[in-house]
Amino acid sequence: xxxxxxxxxxxxxxxxxxxxxxxxxxxxxxILDFIIHRHTYHHWEGLLGFYAVYGFxxxxxxxxxxxxxxxxxxxxxxxxDREELDPVEVSKEEGEKHVV
Amino acid sequence: xxSNEIPAFLPFFIGAVFALFTRGxxxxxxxxxxxxxxxxxxWYVPEGVTVSFHFLDYELMPYRVDRLSLLFGYIFxxxxxxxxxxxxxVKDTMQQASSLFYAGSALGAVFAGDLLTxxxxxxxxxxxxxxxxxxxxxxxxxxxxxxxxxxQVLSGVILLAGLIAHASxxxxxxxxxxxxxxxxxxLIFLAFGIxxxxxxxxxxxxxxYPEATPTGAVFLSAFxxxxxxxxxxxxxxxxxxxxxxxxxxxxxxxxxxxxxxDLRRVLAYSMINQIGFMICGIGIGTALALNGAVSHxxxxxxxxxxxxxxxxxxxxxxxxxxxxDLGGLYKSMxxxxxxxxxxxxxxxxxxxxxxxxxxxxxxxxxLEEGYHWVWLMLLFASAGVFHHxxxxxxxxxxxxxxxxxxxxEPPTNMLIAMSIAAILCMAIGIQPAMLYxxxxxxxxxxxxxxxxxxxxxxxxxxxxLAFVWLNLNGLYPPELRSVNLDAEWLYRRLFPRILSxxxxxxxxxxxxxxxxxxNHISNFFTYLSQQHYPGGRVSRMRPTGNMVMWVTxxxxxxxxxxxxxA
Numbered sequence: 001x002x003x004x005x006x007x008x009x010x011x012x013x014x015x016x017x018x019x020x021x022x023x024x025x026x027x028x029x030x031i032l033d034f035i036i037h038r039h040t041y042h043h044w045e046g047l048l049g050f051y052a053v054y055g056f057x058x059x060x061x062x063x064x065x066x067x068x069x070x071x072x073x074x075x076x077x078x079x080x081d082r083e084e085l086d087p088v089e090v091s092k093e094e095g096e097k098h099v100v
Numbered sequence: 101x102x103s104n105e106i107p108a109f110l111p112f113f114i115g116a117v118f119a120l121f122t123r124g125x126x127x128x129x130x131x132x133x134x135x136x137x138x139x140x141x142x143w144y145v146p147e148g149v150t151v152s153f154h155f156l157d158y159e160l161m162p163y164r165v166d167r168l169s170l171l172f173g174y175i176f177x178x179x180x181x182x183x184x185x186x187x188x189x190v191k192d193t194m195q196q197a198s199s200l201f202y203a204g205s206a207l208g209a210v211f212a213g214d215l216l217t218x219x220x221x222x223x224x225x226x227x228x229x230x231x232x233x234x235x236x237x238x239x240x241x242x243x244x245x246x247x248x249x250x251x252q253v254l255s256g257v258i259l260l261a262g263l264i265a266h267a268s269x270x271x272x273x274x275x276x277x278x279x280x281x282x283x284x285x286x287l288i289f290l291a292f293g294i295x296x297x298x299x300x301x302x303x304x305x306x307x308x309y310p311e312a313t314p315t316g317a318v319f320l321s322a323f324x325x326x327x328x329x330x331x332x333x334x335x336x337x338x339x340x341x342x343x344x345x346x347x348x349x350x351x352x353x354x355x356x357x358x359x360x361x362d363l364r365r366v367l368a369y370s371m372i373n374q375i376g377f378m379i380c381g382i383g384i385g386t387a388l389a390l391n392g393a394v395s396h397x398x399x400x401x402x403x404x405x406x407x408x409x410x411x412x413x414x415x416x417x418x419x420x421x422x423x424x425d426l427g428g429l430y431k432s433m434x435x436x437x438x439x440x441x442x443x444x445x446x447x448x449x450x451x452x453x454x455x456x457x458x459x460x461x462x463x464x465x466x467l468e469e470g471y472h473w474v475w476l477m478l479l480f481a482s483a484g485v486f487h488h489x490x491x492x493x494x495x496x497x498x499x500x501x502x503x504x505x506x507x508x509e510p511p512t513n514m515l516i517a518m519s520i521a522a523i524l525c526m527a528i529g530i531q532p533a534m535l536y537x538x539x540x541x542x543x544x545x546x547x548x549x550x551x552x553x554x555x556x557x558x559x560x561x562x563x564x565l566a567f568v569w570l571n572l573n574g575l576y577p578p579e580l581r582s583v584n585l586d587a588e589w590l591y592r593r594l595f596p597r598i599l600s601x602x603x604x605x606x607x608x609x610x611x612x613x614x615x616x617x618x619n620h621i622s623n624f625f626t627y628l629s630q631q632h633y634p635g636g637r638v639s640r641m642r643p644t645g646n647m648v649m650w651v652t653x654x655x656x657x658x659x660x661x662x663x664x665x666a
Contacts, residue, residue, distance in 0.1 A: 007431045009499060019568060026565050029558045038551040041467040042475070045555075051479075055559040058483040059566035066358035067577045070584070074359070079583040080592050085239045 026052070103141070104149045107163040108173055108211055109221070111138035112180070112204025119197040127196060128188045135184060139177035142170070150213060158273045161213025167540045168394065172210040172330050174538065175398045176203060178524070179322035179405060186409055186517035187315035198231035199319045206323035210330050214273045215263040215288070218331070222259055222291075225324055226252030232316030233308050241311040247592075248308035252324075255294035262287030278335040289336060295328035296379060297372045299348050303588035305372065306356075310364040310421070314412030317364060321371060321408045322401045329378045329397045338385025343466075346380025347474045349373065350481035356586060357488035361422045361579050363497055364411050367404065370447065370489040373481055374400045380478065381462035384469050387541035392461025395539055399446070399454040399528060406443035406521035407493060410436055413510035413518070414497055420505070423492075423579035428502030435509050437498040442522040446529065448490035448560060449482060454525045456556065457532035457547045464545075482556075483563045490560075491567050496579060 008014050033049050040046045047053075115134040119127055147170065151163040165173075180203040190196065205228055208221035226249060233245040266284025267273050278285050294301045305325070309317050336342060353369035353376075360366045374396070381393030413436050414429060415421045430437040442453070449455035459482065466475040509515060528535050532547060570576040631638040 009430070010502075022561070022564060022568060026561050029554070029561055032554055033558070036550050036554055038555060040551075041464075042472055044472075044476075049558070051555045051558040052562040054479060055483045055562035056566045058480045059487050059563045060570065062354060062480070062484050062487060063358055063566075063570055063576060066355045067575075069355055070359050070577060070580075070582075073585045074580070075583045075585060077581045077583055081240065083596070084243050084592070 104145050104165075105151050105163065106141070107151070107208065108138060108142055108177075109204040109208035111135075111141075112200050112207060116197045116200035116204065119200055120193060123191075123193075128184070131184050131196070131200065132181065135177060135181045139174070139181070142173050142177060145170075152213065155216075157271075158216075158267065159214070160216060160273065161275075162217045163211050164213030164275075165211065167538075168330070168334060169210045171394055171398060171538050171540070172326065173207060175326075175401050176206050176210070176323065179203070179319075179401050182402075182405060182409075182517050182520050183315070183319045183322065185520065186318055186412070186514055188513040189511045190313075190315055192235055192313075194231055195235045195313060195316060198228050198235075199316070201228040202232065202319055202323060206327050209327045212275055215259075215266070215275050216273055218275050219256060219259050219263060222295075222327075223253065223256040225295075225327060226256060229320055229324060232320055233312045235313045235316055236311060238311075244308045244311040248304050251294065251304040255291045258287055258294070259291035262289075262291055275331075275334065277337070280336070280339060280341070289339075292328050292331045292335070293345075295324055296332060297325060297328075297349065297375055298345055298379075299352060300587045302349075302353070302372050303586055306365055306368040306586065307588055309368045309371075310362050314416045317412060318405055318408045321367075321404050325371065325375055326397050326401055329375060329382070329393070332379065333382050333390060333394055337382055337390055339383055342379050342383025343471060343474055344383070346376045346378070346383055347477045349376030349379060351376075351477050351484070354481060354484035354488055356584060357484075358492070359577055359582075359584055361424055361582060363421055363423055363426070363493055364408065364415070366423075366488060366493060367407055367411060370485060371400075371404055373485055373489075374404065374447065376481065377459055377462050377478065380474065381465065384462070384465045384471065386465050386469060388461050388468070388543045388545060389465035391536075391539045391541050391543055391545070392458055392463075392465060395535055396455075396458040396462065398535060398538075399458045399525075402521050402524050402528075403443045403446035403454055406518055406525060407440065407447065407489065409514065409518045409521065410440035410443060411493070411497065413514050416514070417507045417510055418505050422581065423496035423500075424581050426497045426503050426505070427500040428498070429505065429507070430498040431502070432505070432507050433498070433509055435515055436518070437494065439515070439518040439522050440494050440498065442525055444490040444494050446525040448486035449556060450529075450560060451548070451553050451556060452526065452529045454528040454535075456529055457535065460547050460552060460556070461543075461545055479559070483559055486560050486563045487567060491564065 030049055030052055033052070038045065044050060111134050115131050118130050118134070122130060145165055147166050149163070149165040150161055152159055152161040154160070180200070183199060183203070187195065187199065202225065205221045205224035209218055209225060212218040212221060230245045230249045230252075233241050233248060235241075262284050263273065264284075265282065265287060266278065269282050269284060278288055280286060280289060294304075297305050309320050312320055332342065350373050353372040357366045357369040357373070360369060378393040378397050378400075381389040381396070383389075411421065414426065414433070417433065418426070418429070420426055446453040446455045449459045463475060463478050463482070466478060536545070567576070630636050633639060
């Protein structure tokens with residue numbers, strides 16, 4: 001990690017490098033699907049890039065559904081507290097003394 | 101050798117008593133020495149050792165050593181050792197003592213050979229662990245602890261009812277295969293299910309663990325749920341219902357984990373997800389699936405412990421645990437960040453990390469046994485666990501936007517404990533044969549073939565790609581200060597509301613009835629008093645002549661009566 005308050009991810013170039021590495025790995029892994037013959041138990045597994053596509057779509061669907069769930073599940077932070085706790089209860093965490 | 105029959109929980113209970121009366125370095129050294137010695141001792145205890153005696157008509161077996169219980173015995177020693185190292189800096193006797201009592205109770209439960217002994221340790225697990233939540237000493241933690249205790253003790257009571265019913269039909273109390281036969285079998289199943297976080301029964305975990313102390317959560321994450329997994333593996337292997345319960349458990353918590361703000365609550369949800377894989381394996385019930393279930397329990401204790409430790413370190417140092425408040429901590433806690441990433445890689449089942457060598461057994465077994473839809477659910481959950489535990493936890497705590505919090509690395513003992521766990525995660529991932537040699541069955545499974553490595557790596561990298569894509573396009577839900585409703589809403593909001601409105605109704609009805617009665621009485625008295633006030637019938641003035649006439653009438657009546665009787 002760099003000194004002088006300039007940290008690794010403060011530089012957008014470093015973030016870009018990480019992202020390009022990820023993209024390159026994804027492309028490489030997809031190409032490997034053509035080269036390595038995966039032995040399969042189920043016909044879906046044999047589809048080209050099955051795991052890659054399933055992983056990507058699965059995660060997008062997961063996040064979008066979760067986001068939609070917020071519309072009817074999300075409440076204020078003190079939703080339970082305001083009925084369960086004493087209104088005067090305001091307790092500070094012990095750990096805050098470590099923050100500089 | 102007589103020392104083989106020393107039950108594994110005994111040293112822990114003795115250690116807990118020591119913890120009550122010692123302080124500082126002496127306490128730390130004593131506890132670690134006791135756990136280490138007990139672990140070494142257990143290593144030399146052979147399979148097949150039992151201690152049993154007759155009680156009334158039943159044979160009780162408080163101590164039974166076999167392959168399955170030994171595996172959990174080893175991992176509980178490792179977890180307790182890591183946990184004690186992690187909490188060496190804690191100067192709270194209540195926590196130090198109760199964590200040892202708690203670990204000892206877990207050992208007692210897995211080495212129990214009969215259901216009555218299991219019941220005793222089952223309840224002790226609840227009673228000893230609640231102090232790790234109360235030790236936070238906030239009103240929230242106190243309330244969460246009460247709810248936790250009620251649910252855990254309830255699970256024990258159901259277990260007791262189940263074992264009585266089971267014993268009366270089968271005539272035996274032995275803690276062996278039970279199966280879903282009769283009321284006893286179902287009740288015991290339900291009792292195990294509460295501790296194992298079956299869907300809708302799961303909220304005690306997501307409610308209580310995030311309220312525990314930073315060190316307490318590490319102990320809590322290791323024992324209670326894994327004892328339940330062990331109990332299900334012993335008594336209900338091959339119960340098909342468990343396949344579907346397990347698959348549900350892998351999937352539904354990940355949605356909650358994605359939108360949850362408290363990072364330790366994210367871990368709690370992800371814990372239910374991981375237990376789902378184990379339950380699913382137990383339900384499939386083949387040798388490979390059972391091996392997968394128990395080895396995943398073994399690995400989960402270590403990597404989930406590591407994740408709880410890293411988040412505990414963040415909480416200890418910053419006092420904050422919400423994703424919305426954290427970020428950028430890699431600048432001041434780089435070692436913690438790296439150790440957290442090791443835990444994240446392990447839970448995500450990256451090749452060369454421990455999750456990879458155990459979870460895949462369950463998934464392979466699901467495919468082999470023809471549970472294709474279940475397999476697809478497990479695969480979705482595998483991608484999802486990487487998404488919320490593998491990426492979200494480290495990303496929002498240590499990277500993301502810089503929260504501006506500047507702190508330092510946690511105390512050395514915390515770093516050492518996390519390092520031990522991280523080394524174990526990688527050692528098991530690289531050398532799975534060590535773990536496989538301890539498993540109940542010999543299946544000759546090899547996780548490192550080209551197909552499996554490629555498939556898993558593709559799944560994970562494209563999940564990461566999805567995270568990046570969603571983030572860059574602003575589709576990723578931001579961390580918000582919020583509470584998400586879950587099944588706990590029933591007993592934290594609906595039932596209290598129903599109760600309070602019922603009581604309000606009763607109170608009002610009672611008030612109305614009593615009010616009406618009081619009204620009548622007071623009206624009556626008003627009427628009476630009105631009769632005595634001027635103008636009332638009683639207080640009317642009557643002339644003396646009237647009196648003379650009435651006396652005459654009375655005398656006449658007397659005379660007539662006397663004459664008629666004589």
